[in-house]
Amino acid sequence: MANTVKEREIAEEAASRLEATLREAPFLSEATIRRESLDTDSRVDLAITVRSPSMNRRMICDVKSSGQPRIAREACRSLQEYVRSRNRDYPVFIAPYISATAAAICDQYQVGYLDLAGNCRIAFNQVYIRREGFPNPSVQRRDLRSLYSPRAERVLRVLLTARKRSWRMQELADEAQVSLGQVANVKKILSDREWIESEEAGFRLRSLDAAVVPLITEWAKNYRIERNTTREYYSLQPVPAMEAELADATRQIGVKLAFSGFSGAARFAPAVRYQRVTAYVLGEVGALVDRLGLKPVSTGANVTLLEPYDEGVLYGTREIEGAPVVSPVQLYLDLARTKGRGEEAAAAILEEVIKPTWR
Numbered sequence: 564m565a566n567t568v569k570e571r572e573i574a575e576e577a578a579s580r581l582e583a584t585l586r587e588a589p590f591l592s593e594a595t596i597r598r599e600s601l602d603t604d605s606r607v608d609l610a611i612t613v614r615s616p617s618m619n620r621r622m623i624c625d626v627k628s629s630g631q632p633r634i635a636r637e638a639c640r641s642l643q644e645y646v647r648s649r650n651r652d653y654p655v656f657i658a659p660y661i662s663a664t665a666a667a668i669c670d671q672y673q674v675g676y677l678d679l680a681g682n683c684r685i686a687f688n689q690v691y692i693r694r695e696g697f698p699n700p701s702v703q704r705r706d707l708r709s710l711y712s713p714r715a716e717r718v719l720r721v722l723l724t725a726r727k728r729s730w731r732m733q734e735l736a737d738e739a740q741v742s743l744g745q746v747a748n749v750k751k752i753l754s755d756r757e758w759i760e761s762e763e764a765g766f767r768l769r770s771l772d773a774a775v776v777p778l779i780t781e782w783a784k785n786y787r788i789e790r791n792t793t794r795e796y797y798s799l800q801p802v803p804a805m806e807a808e809l810a811d812a813t814r815q816i817g818v819k820l821a822f823s824g825f826s827g828a829a830r831f832a833p834a835v836r837y838q839r840v841t842a843y844v845l846g847e848v849g850a851l852v853d854r855l856g857l858k859p860v861s862t863g864a865n866v867t868l869l870e871p872y873d874e875g876v877l878y879g880t881r882e883i884e885g886a887p888v889v890s891p892v893q894l895y896l897d898l899a900r901t902k903g904r905g906e907e908a909a910a911a912i913l914e915e916v917i918k919p920t921w922r
Contacts, residue, residue, distance in 0.1 A: 617688070796866040
């Protein structure tokens with residue numbers, strides 16, 4: 564019911580936007596453009612006729628409260644079916660915001676589109692109006708918050724780390740250590756973006772270009788590394804020696820450790836040079852600091868210890884040359900948010916480590 568009310572509101576504004584857009588074409592300035600009434604059982608939401616000496620067309624519009632790719636595809640199929648035997652009708656998909664991906668879907672189905680941000684493509688008879696590049700004025704923060712919350716991120720780490728494996732819902736919930744409802748919520752959002760595909764064995768992320776890169780790139784933009792508790796220290800030890808002592812000490816006192824940042828990147832790309840140790844520590848940090856004689860400092864630190872905001876951060880940790888390192892996915896996220904050539908190092912991890920596993 565809420566969506567129906569919202570779609571009616573969108574339809575009202577869209578009708579005015581659509582008419583104003585058409586009026587901008589000089590040869591339509593004197594045309595008759597009016598909204599038509601629809602039958603109560605009609606499958607479409609809005610119809611606008613355009614009459615001039617050279618044309619008589621009707622724009623049939625399907626209005627949705629979301630312009631996500633899956634919804635755009637479903638609307639396009641429905642519109643195509645509706646206008647199949649109606650040569651006078653031209654199908655148009657309308658939503659608050661239509662991304663470039665959803666716009667490409669409309670183009671594929673030869674369906675026009677218009678959003679309330681200003682993006683549109685209307686093409687019939689001698690009419691061709693296209694506008695693109697307008698950002699979403701009201702980014703759907705709710706979806707982003709849901710997809711990149713700590714529990715939802717656990718699901719994403721599993722999907723990205725397991726590569727091309729398919730998952731049943733309960734299997735994925737067990738592996739990510741979250742509820743079945745959490746998996747269902749993440750699955751719906753990914754499905755709306757057309758980032759997953761279903762098969763007999765379950766569901767999985769689609770291809771590298773269709774899902775993996777868009778997902779991890781969007782995640783990095785919304786990733787908040789500051790959720791971790793950061794502790795800065797200074798050590799007289801050289802970086803390699805300090806890392807070795809950290810790894811050895813955590814094993815002895817039963818604290819979980821995983822290197823990240825440039826400490827992690829160096830394990831995957833040995834040519835990386837850095838002057839600061841960065842590691843996640845899960846457990847008694849104080850005991851570790853005392854054992855190694857680390858000095859807390861506010862400036863000039865060369866050791867950064869991170870207490871993870873969620874244990875999922877350590878999912879996929881692996882041993883490389885005797886040192887525990889976070890998964891390439893987590894490493895990419897951390898580096899993308901690290902100052903001082905962090906983005907450059909993140910790009911290298913994506914190209915040289917993550918992408919090859921999906922090809």
